[in-house]
Amino acid sequence: MIFPQSKTEVSRIDVLHAKETQFLRLSIELEVTRxxxxxxxxTRLADARVCYARQExxxxxxxxxxxxxxxxxFHASLYKAAGVENLWMIVAARSGHIDRLRNLNLPDPGKSASIMDCHRRILxxxxxxxxxxxxxVxxxxxSGMLAQVGRIMERYPEYF
Known part of the structure; x- marks a missing residue:
């Protein structure tokens, strides 16, 4: 529905929601990778390796x-390889707040290289x-991005 002369308001990042989602994701990915x-x-890692190469x-x-x-x-391919692809959809559906935090953190120096290093070591x-x-790993x-939440909040207080 469209309402003329109305404004769009973006919600603030909910850090508690992001932490809960990260806890869920960590719990599942520990078992997926195990x-x-x-x-x-x-052969199960073929898609993840392709994602890794494209990410590079x-x-x-x-x-x-x-x-x-x-x-x-990359992460979705690991869930698929483990036969629990639908669990990725659950995690992804809850990931809005954590994705917004990640987008603020990704441009930081060394962050993308750290991600690639972890992905390589996971594989x-x-x-x-x-x-x-x-x-x-x-x-x-x-845990890397959530460890930076305080610094991210200081740099971008308007998002919280």
Missing amino acids: CLAVAKDA AALAVNDLDQFATLDRA DAIAAGDTDGVQA VREHL
């Missing part, structure tokens, strides 16, 4: 929008069947 590491089936290419030309799209595709640990190693990877 299952993939236990399976030791390299996007980073090389500093296309952060494409980089972010491929970041989501390597899964391929090696290293369940402890992959879980450590997933914890590091998914």
Whole structure:
């Protein structure tokens, strides 16, 4: 419905909602990556490897929008590889606030390189069947942005 002469108002970022969504995502991805590491089936990682390569290419030309799209595709491919693709849709449906935080954090120096490093180590640990190693990297990877929330709030107070 369109209402003439009305305004559009963007909601403030809800940090509590973002933290809850991150907790949900972390819980699921720990199990997703553990299952993939236990399976030791390299063919399951084909889509994730393609996403990783495309993400590298996007980073090389500093296309952060494409980089972010491929970041989501990388994680979705892991859920699909583990046979729980619909769980990604649940996480993605709740991710609006965390995605907005991520968009504010992504341009920071070194952030995209850190993401790529974590993605590479996730793929390597899964391929090696290293369940402890992959879980450590997933914890590091998914906690990075939330560790920066205070700094993000200071830089962009108008969003909170």
